[in-house]
Amino acid sequence: MSHASSPMRTGSALHIALSWLLRNHIWVFLALTVLVFSLASPYFLTLNNMGNLLTQGAFIGILAIGMTLVMIDGEIDLSVGAILALASALAIGLQDHMGVWPAVILGLLSGAALGFVNGTLVALSGMHSFVVTLGGLIGIRGLVFVYSGENALMVQDFSYTEIPEVYLGPVSLTAMIFLALALFFQWVLSSTRHGRETYAVGDNIEAAHDSGINVKRHKIINFTLCGTLAAVCGILLSMRLGTAEPNAGKIWELWTIIAVVLGGTRLQGGYGSLWMTIGGVLTLAVLRNGLRLLNTPNYVELMVMGAVLVLALALDKLLNHREGS
16 A cells, blocks of 8 residues: 555655746746856856846836736736836936926826826727737837937936935845835735736636626726836936936837746736746846856847747746646
């Protein structure tokens, strides 16, 4: 009896271990990338570089929080990079006319308004969010070029650039804001009605509608949050750089999607968490930071990121297959 049960127990233990690895794959991948780059470069594991890595990752991370909410809904937002650029341009460009904080507030409102428009078009038109937000990406980016006159806008009040220079040890204010927002929205997902509805809508939109969820309003709220967070990212970036470039955030929507999918959020919706998204963001930041420390050419970085995206999609398919079986 004991001989027969021993292989069963072993098989069960292996199944549990494999399931755990698949659910927590991003932390294993993060640990491996940290190990590889710490062996490849003596500068990687320094306190200063860890602080820089967190700050660099925080910008994509803030975008990824909003993208996670939208993707759990089963949607996608390709316009976040363009919204970032517009909020950045307004926050700097309007300072001479209305002062620093009114300009910042208007930049934030622009992101919220554009997110609201994206969500409304998706909810009411029946068009897929890929098409709607692709149009938003092109149109909003064009608006940024018109507003900026195709030139970088320079900050005049340099107290504006001192705001993000607050540090807690090696951790910048930007990184602290990212982590605080991630923790808050993870609480929203796990402990509030809106969070439960997000998973329900992404898992089965017809069942969610039948159970009394106002699906259209729900999607509009998540797209509005996504646009607002993109604006937060743009304003923090303009504070850090002291300029607003018309091309700011270009292709950042792709880095953001890679980070979110790498963290295990499914493209089909209904599954994901901000804990895992944080892991995806940190892994992406480690890869980009480590490759730059090794002075790899830009095209090599793009090739690696492309390979990482394929890996993320393969993991997404594998997780879906295991859930289905």
